[in-house]
């Protein structure tokens with residue numbers, strides 16, 4: 001697929017697809033509560049360096065030269081608040097002409113992503129899905145994913161080698177918290193990868209995977225998992241340590257430290 005050069009145009013539910021519509025889009029699911037982070041506002045709206053985490057995530061993907069449309073999937077009761085926050089924190093000029101639209105999410109990440117996909121115009125041919133909870137992903141990682149899709153891979157995932165030894169247990173935890181769990185296997189660590197976002201897809205492949213997903217029963221924990229189920233090849237590209245997900249309180253401490261270092265060294 002050719003590199004895109006088209007300028008951004010407004011996009012949204014029901015809007016016509018103009019001739020110069022965006023062609024690389026990023027869907028940012030941001031509708032989760034952040035239960036593992038602890039009590040407070042929805043995770044995407046919690047401050048990181050004094051700015052909502054979601055704003056960092058939107059800026060991070062918009063910084064990538066090829067991205068021309070960002071679809072933010074807001075908590076079901078929070079679309080208006082998210083729109084206000086994004087308007088109060090506009091993209092820097094360096095992001096170019098990137099349009100940002102907001103839709104409401106669903107009960108699961110998979111449902112939220114599907115809702116975001118529902119507002120893409122026909123002109124979008126490459127779609128990335130990026131967690132709002134990964135606010136510090138470098139633009140280079142985003143660009144690498146886009147480039148791999150445009151080089152012909154239908155599904156591309158940034159990933160890092162696993163550093164801990166991983167044990168497999170008999171079944172999902174059902175007993176009392178902290179109760180001993182029997183180990184059934186130790187997977188070969190050199191063959192394991194921890195996957196990140198943004199995950200990038202040929203648009204038709206991702207739409208098909210999500211269309212088939214509800215009929216498949218149990219949801220996947222990432223979008224590439226849905227594509228794998230269709231038998232479509234998924235490839236990995238190098239992820240980045242700073243693309244980590246803010247899941248638990250210690251992750252937020254790390255994110256604050258990384259951001260403080262960037263601000264001190266890069267004026268970020």
Ligand SMILES: Nc1ccn([C@@H]2O[C@H](COP(=O)(O)OP(=O)(O)OP(=O)(O)O)[C@@H](O)[C@H]2O)c(=O)n1
Nearest residue numbers: 029030031032033034035036107108112132133
């Ligand atoms: N119903 C949901 C659940 C999750 N997400 C989004 O999916 C991303 C990855 O999910 P995760 O980090 O697990 O977020 P939460 O679901 O909010 O976390 P928790 O499981 O701790 O509640 C987040 O950006 C989150 O906002 C979403 O859009 N809609």
Ligand SMILES: C[C@](O)(CO)[C@H](O)COP(=O)(O)O
Nearest residue numbers: 109131195196197221222245
């Ligand atoms: C998509 C993801 O971030 C890839 O690592 C991850 O699978 C999301 O899972 P979670 O259960 O929502 O944290």
